[in-house]
Amino acid sequence: MYIYIIRGCIMKRTQIYIDDEMFSFLEKESKLKNKSISELIRESIRGNYIYNSNVMVKRLHDVFGQWSNRLVDVNTYKALSNVVKR
Numbered sequence: 001m002y003i004y005i006i007r008g009c010i011m012k013r014t015q016i017y018i019d020d021e022m023f024s025f026l027e028k029e030s031k032l033k034n035k036s037i038s039e040l041i042r043e044s045i046r047g048n049y050i051y052n053s054n055v056m057v058k059r060l061h062d063v064f065g066q067w068s069n070r071l072v073d074v075n076t077y078k079a080l081s082n083v084v085k086r
Helices: 020-033 037-063 074-085
Strands: 003-006 009-012
Touching: 020 037
Parallel strands: none
Antiparallel strands: 003 009
8 A cells, every 4th residue: 555645644555447438528627627547536525425424424513403392192193103104
């Protein structure tokens, strides 16, 4: 394994396999945006995985305990839901 320090961050080197279509797309994007293919892949990972998981955790924290002040009797709820279904 190789370890690099780029822009103050410790980077680990890895190898991925992509098909010709993906490579062509990344190559064109790389030229259009003046970024390396590696940077495009890192941005995609940050945007699609890291950001989304952080958003999910924040949303879970936001809704946690919202029903804590309500008293719900399970038996009454079940009886009412059976009446509504009939």
